[in-house]
Amino acid sequence: MGLLSILIFLPLVATLLILVLPTSAKATYKYIALGFTFLQFGLSLYLYGNFEASLGGIQQLEAYQFVEQLSWIRMDLGAIGKLEIDYLVGVDGISLPLIVLSTLVMLMGVGASWNIDKSPKGYFALLMILNTAVMGIFSALDFFLFYVFYEVMLLPLYFLIGIWGGERREYAAIKFFIYTLLGSVLMLLIIVGLYFSVINPVTGAHTFNMLHMMNPANYVDGSFFAYIANYHDVFGIPARLIGFIVLFFAFAIKVPIVPLHTWLPDAHVEAPTPVSIILAGILLKIGGYGIIRVCYSIFPDIAATTNWWLALIGVVSILYGALNALAQKDLKRMIAYSSVSHMGFVLLGIASLTAEGLAGAMFQMVSHGFLSAALFFLVGVLYDRVHDRYIYNFRGLASLMPKYTAYVAIAFFASLGLPGFSAFIGEAFVIIGAFNAESMTTGVPRWMAIGGSIGILLSAAYFLWTLQRMFFGQTRLQGGQVWKEALTDLNTREQVILFPALALALLLGIMPSLVFSNLNASVLQLIDLIKPYL
Amino acid sequence: MNVSIPNILDQIIASVPLFKPELALIIGFIVCIFIALFLEKRWRNSTFIGCIVTLGFSLYYLIGQLSTTATGFSGMWLVDTWSTYARLIVVCSTVIIAIFLQQQHSKNNGDVYSILIAATLGMHVLSSTSHWLMGFIGIEMVSIASYILVGYFSHNKTQSEAAMKYVLFGSVCAAVMLYGLSLIYGLTGNLDFQSAEHLQGLMDAPEAIITLALLFVFAGIGFKLSFVPFHVWSPDVYQGAPTAITAFLSTIPKIGAIILFARLYQSWSSTAFYFSELSTWFMTIVAIVTMLVGNLAALRQQDVKRMMAYSSIGHTGLLLMAVFAYQDLNSYLLFYIVAYVLMNLATFIFIDQIEQQTGSTSLLSYTGLGKKMPILFTAFTLVAISLIGIPPTVGFVAKLMVFTSTFSVFQSSGDTGALLLLIIGALTSAISLFFYFKIPLYAFLRSSDQPVILKKQFGVLLVIAYILTALVILFGIFPNWVMQVLA
């Protein structure tokens, strides 16, 4: 069993352990979860440390690292051919940063769940299953495997939101689930279509191997998604285009893009703090990762022709999300919408099809990962204390909770793209990439880049407005004296969780090469993959 | 063909080995009647044991037939992979149903087991023939046995109403089918639908009459499969019947009927018969409508059994899709059947177990039960996940394979119908999430203040259900365990 498998299935062991232990030992659950996630984090750091940055990955299996390949399902389906599903995992520069990020955010998530006392057994068990699924998604290279993990991820989330969530949790949970499932069942159809179109050059069988799908030579001529002699169309739309659109749709729900984002504010607002953290920190990244790993790598030709639209969607998301965030009165909802806006940058960067844009998008994902996690955690801190997060109900918190205010201010400024923090590097390079797109003739016009930069301005507006409204001025609270007493400053545990995230934001802001150096080769490889079709 | 009597006798005698499993059932049937008459009073579970033994014998002989492909009784009896595996599944699930019945209705139920065996026999007949006469006999055997099963325990209004609706609707469908069959017989002079003469006769016959006849015939099969528009009885009957019987109704009769239907479709599709193209359309439309109706109507249900009735209608749509996409290998249809049976049996056992505790099958009565029966509801949720078709469960693999084969049809033919099937199939699985997840929604997400006093929770049935759940997951992760057997 290789390192990656251990990384993936370690939390499953934790789940079993938690399930086996009697309820009387419920105090130990969180320690088990913490221990295992910590172990995972260490493991992911080991992966990071031993990662060979010069290897590209993307469509070359030999350039992937820590690869494990086991034949999993082999079925003879007669005329349809042989079904070939492998347990194939590996990391390249695209997945590695996200894996490290996930383990870190998971750690934060477990830390944030310290005070869960409503059936902790189920809670931590589900959290660990989610953990497994997430790791699986980021390392799976077989589409079937990917899909399995992708769907498995949804289940624990449904329950985590639905059982431990807020008032309208049922609505939020089912909305989230149906939204995502809708995307993924349609994705399944495309997976099936790809399966029929691609042949493993070694065995001659149809395959679910994503890397084979990325190589045009492996497509059967005339098959549904073939490059050559493809006369297939669906309702008049060429087959490859429809494949791309559907896959994009599936991942775009996760990203989320406007107008497929409406599950997000609901899910975030209703989810308990740790789940919000994980949702924002990891799950949104799956969308971006999927677009890079699946949509763009498997359909490079379509990616090259549709990127104008994708960039447009990205820009619209940026502005739309930011404007929505500005209108929010609920702090958590505001941050949720800010996520929409920030993830719009990811899409814009990806669509720019430049090395800068793509790397910026990846960086933005990583950065948004722990920054949004930190933000949601901060909201959670407030909510824990007074069970309210309505912005107008707070005033002048700075005098009451100076440490908290400091953390909030840092997190806000880091998120609004203050240089020196990671979000800046991400956003700046997305913008630079988008500008560069015109020089590279990838078809993304410059006004989109300008539109994106207006998003940066708007993000400053809503963060600063909130900061001023809630934290500055004379202390005046809705709940009066009761709240005043309840609003104690951050305790050590909370600081321990927050500090690394913000420190990391700073560290990555100052030394972006920590991320860039690892993903650069992969990004270039991806660009090379797409370039012939531009 | 040599029609001299000794020849026929020879043939019959030669065919008997092919008939061993059924012979075991016939003997068991008679023996069970006698046991129920004479032994039951003194020895409570004697009929049950007799039933299990009978089924065991049948199973034993079936396993012996595993790699046999043969015809017997002048071509009226087919033994091939389809029939053998279908019968295997039938017998296995009947064992579970028998245990189910024994657990829930242990008093004065001796006769039920013999009827159960009779139904099993009917299923065997249905799944191993391509002859209309045998088909009709099979359908009627299963039907009549089911009528009795539904009506047998009817102590109150709903149960008797369910039985009445079932029997009347079923009889009408059977009568209509019979009439259709008579027309087909008249037009072709042959009752073996796989034979060339039969097909030739159909092709020569006037289109109007043949259309009428075929649609009449589909009425009978449709009743068994409960596809639209012959699905209307199933929600009422499923709800009204005792849960053990509902479990039976929702699984076993469908197996035989779908096998028969698949044979029928297979023998017609891609022939010059004008109906072959039409039947493709027919299948597509029926499958789509069935999936839609089943899943949409289920959205509003408040009774779990009724909801499961609609769910099984929805699954029928998928089964039809599997039939539609048939190419040259039966394993994925069988796989779907296996998956379907596993899921449905487990579901109904869970429903029954909860009913034992709360006395209700209403979703509302599930409120907050997740805390009190965590293991049961976790397993129930897993099965529900499988019913939706989310990995890593067997339901997902089954659905994937159906989609796969449908896609290959689509790719090779460019048929819009196939595409529509795929899209609707995908969409309805998303829709189905909503109602299947009402179960965990009520059980886990809501909490009730009404204290529920729980009785003893351990039973053979639950163990079976947990094993089934485990299989649902295991086969989901390692589908090739099943597929290697089936292929």
Added chain:
Amino acid sequence: MITLTHFLVVSACIFCIGLYAVLAKRSAIMILVGIELMINAAILNFVAFGKYDKLNYGGQVFALFAIVLAAAAVAVGLAIILNVYRNFKTINPENIHELKD
């Protein structure tokens, strides 16, 4: 001379009468009777067609089986209707609608 057509027409008429009884009669017994009529129409067909099937006598055999099965079905049906009557004190299907959406 009574030709096949006559048989067919008669059987079609019987079938329709049966169908009418099934759909319109307000008594479960009458529905059963209707079903019986439909089955008999089919049986009539079988026998009529069977005349031309010299080889296997399939029609006659089918007819025999159909009669047996119909009898069995009706017997079960009657028993169940009796049970319904015990519970509902009526056998008018219109009044029996405990189970519905």
Added chain:
Amino acid sequence: MLCPLLAFLVQALLGKKSISGNIALVAILASTLISLFGVFLPIWNETTILQKWAWFTIGQHTLHVGILINNLTALMQLIVCIIALPVHIYSRAYMKGDSGIHRYWMYLSLFCFAMLGLTVSLNLLQLYIFWELVGFASYLLIGFWFTKETAAQANKKAFLINRIGDIGFLIGIALVYANCGTLDLSTLFGKTSVLSSMDKNMSWVTFAGLAFFLGAMAKSAQFPLHVWLPDAMEGPTAVSSLIHAATMVAAGVFLLCTVFPLFNETVLFVITIIGTLTALSAAIFALGQYDIKKVLAFSTISQLGFMMVGVGIGAWNAAMFHLTTHAFFKCLLFLSAGAVIHEMAHLKAKAQLTIDPQDLRHMGGLRHFMPKTFVCMVIASLSLAGFPLTSGYLSKDSIVITAYEWASHLGTAYMLIPVLLIIVSLLTAFYIGRLIFKTFFGSFKYRSLTGAGISFHEAPKAMLIPMIFLAAGSLFPFFGISLTDYHSAWIMHTLETESSYPTLAQAHLFIPALLTGGAILAWLIGWNWYVKQKYPLSENNVWVHFAHKQSYINEFNERVFVNGTIGLSRILYTFDRYVVDGLTKFFSWFVRQLSVVVYWFDKHIVDGLVNLVANATYYIGHLVRHVQNGQLQTYLGFALTIVVLGILYLIIK
């Protein structure tokens, strides 16, 4: 040289409540010394130092960080250090006793670090980072008294408006990167410039130039993005002096000087126009202010307009020169004003008055109480007014003269700009005179209080020393030996620019000299006039007394000219307050409203649509159930009808 600051930053973060002022002071002292002896002296007029380390690689390009020190940056760095040092010293006294003092030092050092970083940045991205960091530090400092609602509003506004500029800057960077593939300042603008091989009239160059200028506009408070600066006066006065007078606002000018080679004619012309407009409007606004700090703020904006013009006409060395001198005298002005405010605030606290300690109308006659402050302030004011013997005289002249040369080179229509600049100089003299007289002359309203045991005295030593130091710096010898010839100033010498109008005719040298002379004369007259006139305007009875002595023409002048000017100033200020600033407010209001609308759209239309689909599905489910009415015969009828329909369809088809 950045190390002490960085090290200190860490200390400040750790050392919570300690009197971290000392650490900050030591750190800034160290940097001053290093920058003077270690950097400035060796570098000045010598070779450029360039040190770089690979930062990260993205795509094919590797970005470096590092230090680039040439004449320009060395000068800028020195200015920052030299201004920051006295401000630090001053702050120790000024901020004594404030509860958030450790935060103050933290922020201040952060600012210094950012500012120094900005000056020595190697590439544009690095520059941008420090640029924003400077803005951030300024945000923190403006909002230092965060419990004050206005302060919280002001810092938000400052940051947001700076953000607008930052976006411009970022776009500029992106454009440069997209077209040149590098952000390295030395490769971009050095000897072997990438740009030199390019056609400067390409549209992207214009756009990039304008984008950079937008950045500079926001930071250097150019019209119409100047609205944040007057509000920013909510911060402590020492901060205002350091940030909003001397260093940060000058960063915009510095940026323009740095990227000067990028600008083409169009951009430069826009810069000139905006600069002139700013200089003029801000000078007019300054006329009618009563808040001492706001007068200075508008004056700063006006002076920055001068510098912009300097850049715009291609004389960026003159702009830098003015930047340097302005840093000294404006800083001094603020510090002096701070001293006054400090005392007024003391007075207010002790006598429990409800007055605004910054309001000019409450002051007067303070020269008796604070003579040293008075002297310092007068020196600074003279320098601001461009009085000979002061540094301001040299630098301001350099801009005006060059502008004149530039205009005469281009044509008469352009003469408007130097003319306007001269008018602005006059106005400057007017308002600064008004400030001095209102503050230090006349009688003190609260004199009665001072007698009653409440002392009103000179600023403490820690405040005075820096002021005196700066006052020395505001005089001419610091910059050049020659009294009149700005060309001989050492700054101008070294930062030689290639003039875009090559024929720097000798004749032109006299005309501006004459013009300056005239200007000085005009100021002197105006000066005297205001000494007498300004006074009576506020005290009615004295005004009557003087009115008798003066001719009616004078009175007429008074009425029409002075009152008119002040009135105009008021009107224009109102305009600025309500229209320009109002526009900002309106814009922010508009964005907020837009956001509300968008949110409504999101909630009701987008989400509504989603829910509609869900509900529709749900409702269809309901419709489907209609068949299921429990009636057996309906069931049968339904099923058979469908069969019959199917048959009919198939037959008819």
